[in-house]
Amino acid sequence: xxxFRPSGLTEDEEKLRTEVREFVAEEFxxxxxxxxxxxxxxxxxxxxxRLAARGWVGMVVPEEYGGPGRSATERFLVVEELLAAGAPVxxxxxxxxxxxxxxxxxxxxxxxxxxxxxxxxxxxFFCLGMSEPDxxxxxxxxxxxxxxxxxxxxxxxxxxxxSGAQYCHYAMTLCRTSPQEGRKHVGLSQLIVxxxxxxxxxxxxxxxxxxxxxxxxxxxxxFVPDHMVLGEIGSGWHQVTSELAYERSGPDRFLTTFPVLRxxxxxxxxxxxxxxxxxxxxAARYWVLRNMSLSIAxxxxxxxxxxxxxxxxxxxxxxxxxxxxxxxRDLTGGEQEPDGDLFGRLLAEATVTAPTxxxxxxxxxxxxxxxxxxxxxxxxxxx
Amino acid sequence: xxxxxxxLDGTLRAIFAKHFDRDxxxxxxxxxxxxLWTVLDKAGLTALGDVESGAGxxxxxxxxxxxxxxxAPVPLVETAGLAAxxxxxxxxxxxxxITTCAAAHPDDDLTLARSGDGWTATGVxxxxxxxxxxxxxxxxxxxxxTAFAVVLPIPDDVRRGTNLGEExxxxxxxxxxxxxxxxxxxxxVDHDALRERGAVLRAASMGGAMESALELSLAYAGEREQxxxxxxxxxxxxxxxxxxxxxxxxTGMAVQLAVSATAEQAAFAVAAAKNTAGxxxxxxxxxxxxxxxAIGVTDEHALPWFTTRLWAWQDEFGTTRDWAARLGRGVLxxxxxxxxxxxxxxxxxxxxx
Numbered sequence: 022x023x024x025f026r027p028s029g030l031t032e033d034e035e036k037l038r039t040e041v042r043e044f045v046a047e048e049f050x051x052x053x054x055x056x057x058x059x060x061x062x063x064x065x066x067x068x069x070x071r072l073a074a075r076g077w078v079g080m081v082v083p084e085e086y087g088g089p090g091r092s093a094t095e096r097f098l099v100v101e102e103l104l105a106a107g108a109p110v111x112x113x114x115x116x117x118x119x120x121x122x123x124x125x126x127x128x129x130x131x132x133x134x135x136x137x138x139x140x141x142x143x144x145x146f147f148c149l150g151m152s153e154p155d156x157x158x159x160x161x162x163x164x165x166x167x168x169x170x171x172x173x174x175x176x177x178x179x180x181x182x183x184s185g186a187q188y189c190h191y192a193m194t195l196c197r198t199s200p201q202e203g204r205k206h207v208g209l210s211q212l213i214v215x216x217x218x219x220x221x222x223x224x225x226x227x228x229x230x231x232x233x234x235x236x237x238x239x240x241x242x243x244f245v246p247d248h249m250v251l252g253e254i255g256s257g258w259h260q261v262t263s264e265l266a267y268e269r270s271g272p273d274r275f276l277t278t279f280p281v282l283r284x285x286x287x288x289x290x291x292x293x294x295x296x297x298x299x300x301x302x303x304a305a306r307y308w309v310l311r312n313m314s315l316s317i318a319x320x321x322x323x324x325x326x327x328x329x330x331x332x333x334x335x336x337x338x339x340x341x342x343x344x345x346x347x348x349x350r351d352l353t354g355g356e357q358e359p360d361g362d363l364f365g366r367l368l369a370e371a372t373v374t375a376p377t378x379x380x381x382x383x384x385x386x387x388x389x390x391x392x393x394x395x396x397x398x399x400x401x402x403x404x
Numbered sequence: 405x406x407x408x409x410x411x412l413d414g415t416l417r418a419i420f421a422k423h424f425d426r427d428x429x430x431x432x433x434x435x436x437x438x439x440l441w442t443v444l445d446k447a448g449l450t451a452l453g454d455v456e457s458g459a460g461x462x463x464x465x466x467x468x469x470x471x472x473x474x475x476a477p478v479p480l481v482e483t484a485g486l487a488a489x490x491x492x493x494x495x496x497x498x499x500x501x502i503t504t505c506a507a508a509h510p511d512d513d514l515t516l517a518r519s520g521d522g523w524t525a526t527g528v529x530x531x532x533x534x535x536x537x538x539x540x541x542x543x544x545x546x547x548x549x550t551a552f553a554v555v556l557p558i559p560d561d562v563r564r565g566t567n568l569g570e571e572x573x574x575x576x577x578x579x580x581x582x583x584x585x586x587x588x589x590x591x592x593v594d595h596d597a598l599r600e601r602g603a604v605l606r607a608a609s610m611g612g613a614m615e616s617a618l619e620l621s622l623a624y625a626g627e628r629e630q631x632x633x634x635x636x637x638x639x640x641x642x643x644x645x646x647x648x649x650x651x652x653x654x655t656g657m658a659v660q661l662a663v664s665a666t667a668e669q670a671a672f673a674v675a676a677a678k679n680t681a682g683x684x685x686x687x688x689x690x691x692x693x694x695x696x697x698a699i700g701v702t703d704e705h706a707l708p709w710f711t712t713r714l715w716a717w718q719d720e721f722g723t724t725r726d727w728a729a730r731l732g733r734g735v736l737x738x739x740x741x742x743x744x745x746x747x748x749x750x751x752x753x754x755x756x757x
Contacts, residue, residue, distance in 0.1 A: 105748075287739075300731070401626060
């Protein structure tokens, strides 16, 4: 039986949180700005660098690579404050959440020295070259391939849904480095691809509301030097799946719509028995999900890889993000006004981008199948 | 769980497995399982909540969870978790025999009047767990404007009732029952405090019952074959299993948070625990039965031991809706600026992990 343990905070952690909370209150006073919605957040490289100047980007990077050497829990505390306020975290998001930890885990000394200090400074932004036109949830079926050439690899193929490729510097790209024979999980590798490389084009795939978030990235004989291979050639699948523990469990998986709720309470009259009942149940769920997510950060700090727990929290959390919107809509009443006041605009944007919450990072259906197989396996083992 | 709590959990598991196995349960039928109670009593578990023993809410949550996991038809939570705590906390001794506890029912009304050196008690306690099988009931009574802890002998003529899990819930009346001065003591535990503690312990039992429903569902889905394969190979069934696991984990977490809550957080954490357990119970019961098909709704199967209790317990010590309303009033009082600090407040225990 999987069990989550509640976790309190140390004095130092409380102190860090107070600092972040003060910073956020100063940068984002309620009602003066249109909050961003979680990891759909716009990129604001200036903001990312202000955050970096405080030591709050790439926090888990140790001192020898230019970072503050903070824990996953400390990063959690910073990130949740930013997301709750709807901060524009888009630019540094992927580099901070998963590129820094995977370079630390699998990268060569050269990659660590080259990239980690720049991530920490807010000077190197990454996007994820994972999905392809024919490879979504079935990620191991990717067909983008790298073939050997002198001093490196020649990359050919196409990635889609690449969030932020229009402003990022690098794409962590999953590709096939040996032809598929038998098991498709074998022969995959991860390359760090410079997005300014020759033969590489980035073009927008616009969201249903016209926003430019996703891209298509096409590689035509893009040269990637040997030292830009992350980890071992052929170990891509193992590396990518361990990366998903970071990707799936964080506060970004239940806080996306929190700013909508916040603005709802701040700028609408809310009272009455229905509001009490529904907000009460909502508060209980936030409380439980946040503490589960925090307990996963603690496990990561203790060297555990709570992959299944992360999967379940992501399923619960992202489904809950939809519930929050349903509740706010019901209690708001009337027609939505996408060109109304800040709250109206925010609710409208959340409503039309909500489908992404339960798709990105692996659809919830696939996550449930993965989790079920784990639970059944454990049960068989116990019998 | 700490080593001590794990030891306690192991002891409880072993007792229920050995002294209340499937055959014993069948043979006992609807009778009170007195032999099981004797074992629990001899092991000191029925007085676990005695404030002198050093056992706190963490220990009693382990106990309540084990009761739920075993669907044990005994008032162990009421005696150890509520009566022992209420009575010894007020400086009284827990008498021998079975001492159940009033269930903080909203219609309960028990008053004390001075009579010579002692008191008389008058009033009614509703849906007292195992009232008919108990020797005494501990309760909170009001006398001269103050809350008192009392232990009252149970009269013979209780009005019998049950909950959906076929557990006795009896109405007990007292009409000027004389009490010695030393059977009554002022208490800081009022009706609401008793209800809160009961709510956490019921939520813990609900979490235990959900664990068993999950185990049964995983086992059944793995062995039952249809269309030439185990039904666990169907995604629709897999998704039921995952939802059951998720809600079971949420309940466990919510209960542990109530245990770890600081004094300032306690009211919120307790309400969140019982509300979470109640909502989870609906999902778990529905989906566990769906996984089991028709065999799950027969008395040949163990699943109903747990699901009927989950249906009952979600209403006891405050319904899911009662606790949601209480949480919601807090949210509205805090307003937008107060919500995030409330939700993200750190529970006690440093980085105990």
